[in-house]
Amino acid sequence: LGLDQDPDAISHATGRLAQFGGRVTLRQANFRDAGQVLDSLGILGIGGALLDLGISSRQLENGDRGFSLMRNGPLDMRMDPRRDLTAADIVNSYSEEELTRIFRDLGEEPASRRIASQLVKQRKTSPFHETIQLAKAIEKIVGRHGRRHPATQIFQALRMEVNDELQALQDGLLALASRLEPGARFAVIAFHSLEDRIVKNFFRDRSREFLDRPEWPEPRPNPDFQFALVTSKPVEPSPEEQRENARSRSAKLRVAERI
Numbered sequence: 001l002g003l004d005q006d007p008d009a010i011s012h013a014t015g016r017l018a019q020f021g022g023r024v025t026l027r028q029a030n031f032r033d034a035g036q037v038l039d040s041l042g043i044l045g046i047g048g049a050l051l052d053l054g055i056s057s058r059q060l061e062n063g064d065r066g067f068s069l070m071r072n073g074p075l076d077m078r079m080d081p082r083r084d085l086t087a088a089d090i091v092n093s094y095s096e097e098e099l100t101r102i103f104r105d106l107g108e109e110p111a112s113r114r115i116a117s118q119l120v121k122q123r124k125t126s127p128f129h130e131t132i133q134l135a136k137a138i139e140k141i142v143g144r145h146g147r148r149h150p151a152t153q154i155f156q157a158l159r160m161e162v163n164d165e166l167q168a169l170q171d172g173l174l175a176l177a178s179r180l181e182p183g184a185r186f187a188v189i190a191f192h193s194l195e196d197r198i199v200k201n202f203f204r205d206r207s208r209e210f211l212d213r214p215e216w217p218e219p220r221p222n223p224d225f226q227f228a229l230v231t232s233k234p235v236e237p238s239p240e241e242q243r244e245n246a247r248s249r250s251a252k253l254r255v256a257e258r259i
Contacts, residue, residue, distance in 0.1 A: 001046075003037060005030040005080035005163075009056065030080065032171035038179055045181040051172060054191040055079075055159065057247065067159060069135040069151050075128055077155075077162045087158040091128045096120045106166070106194070107157030111142045115154060131155075156192070169195055173202045177226065180258040185230060187255045196234065196252045203227055203256040227256035 002017075002024065004010055010028045017024045029037050031051060038046070055067055059079070063071030066078075066087060075088035091099070096116050103112035118141045119128070128134045138151040160166065173188075180186060186203075190196040207227040210219035234252035242249045 001037070001041070001043070002026045003029045003031050003034060006056075006059065007081065008058065008062075012058065028080075030168055030172070032168040032175060034172060035175045035179065044179070046176070046179050046184060047181055048184045049176045049180065049186050051169075051176075051188045053165075053169065053189060053195050063131070066131055067155070069131055069149055069155050072130055072132040075131055075134060077159045079163050083162070085162055087162050088127075088129055090158055090161055091119060091134065092123050102157045102161045103154055105157075106160045107153035108193070109153040109157065115141050160192075166194060166198065169198055170202075173199070177202075177206070177258075180226075182258055184258045185255055186227070186258065187253060189251055189253050191250045191252075196254070199254050200234075203229060203254060207256060226259055228259055230255035230257050 002013060004013070004026075005028060007028050010026050013026055017026070025041065027037050034049075038044075059065050059067050061068070061071070063073035064076075066073050066076030075086065075091065077087040078085070090102070094102075099116035099119065100113045103109045103116055109115065115138055119134075119137065122128075122137060126133075128137070135149065135151040135155070138154055139149070142150045144150055177186060188199045190199055206222075206224045207229045208222050209225050211222045212219040231254050234254050236253075237245070237248040237251055
């Protein structure tokens with residue numbers, strides 16, 4: 001069973017996996033809704049789960065989707081076109097304080113306040129509708145230093161806000177963990193420090209059999225205990241893999257097994 005909220009990904013996977021016939025079932029859905037999809041298929045428990053987070057190469061390379069700051073297109077960034085909120089909506093309607101918050105918290109952008117302030121001023125006369133337009137405006141605000149485009153972290157923040165990625169991840173972890181059968185493994189590949197932190201804490205908090213606090217006379221059973229860690233530290237791509245696939249360089253794989 002494969003889930004993806006992007007209809008293009010479902011279409012592509014349908015062609016790629018056609019040779020497997022009925023052994024593969026694909027549904028357009030966010031993994032946060034995995035429980036509903038499993039219910040609709042009459043599936044109670046699953047023998048394993050893999051989450052591959054973030055944006056795909058196909059999405060980046062299609063300028064019309066609005067994810068790329070190198071290919072011009074509408075300022076969209078919706079992984080699921082059925083969603084209402086677009087990146088243009090955020091840039092053109094969020095307050096300076098709201099923009100500062102998402103640029104800082106989701107993009108970890110040091111110049112978040114300065115960028116937000118300037119974008120709010122510029123949008124009064126020239127609203128932002130295209131990716132290159134926004135990328136150039138950000139580059140003009142903060143300048144260019146090194147190989148990385150100065151708008152990279154802002155685009156990341158906008159994409160994560162548009163698609164509610166961090167909350168979707170937390171919802172998805174809970175939804176899938178509740179369906180894992182004993183011995184099933186749960187693997188998550190994250191490409192962003194905020195995502196990886198959520199996964200790390202989720203597995204850690206549920207792999208402790210007992211909880212202890214200074215005010216307690218003795219440790220108590222952990223009501224959320226359900227996993228044994230398979231990877232105590234994240235598995236990262238080897239230098240060889242990074243040379244072959246540059247986009248893998250920030251990947252971190254964590255795995256836990258259902259008790």
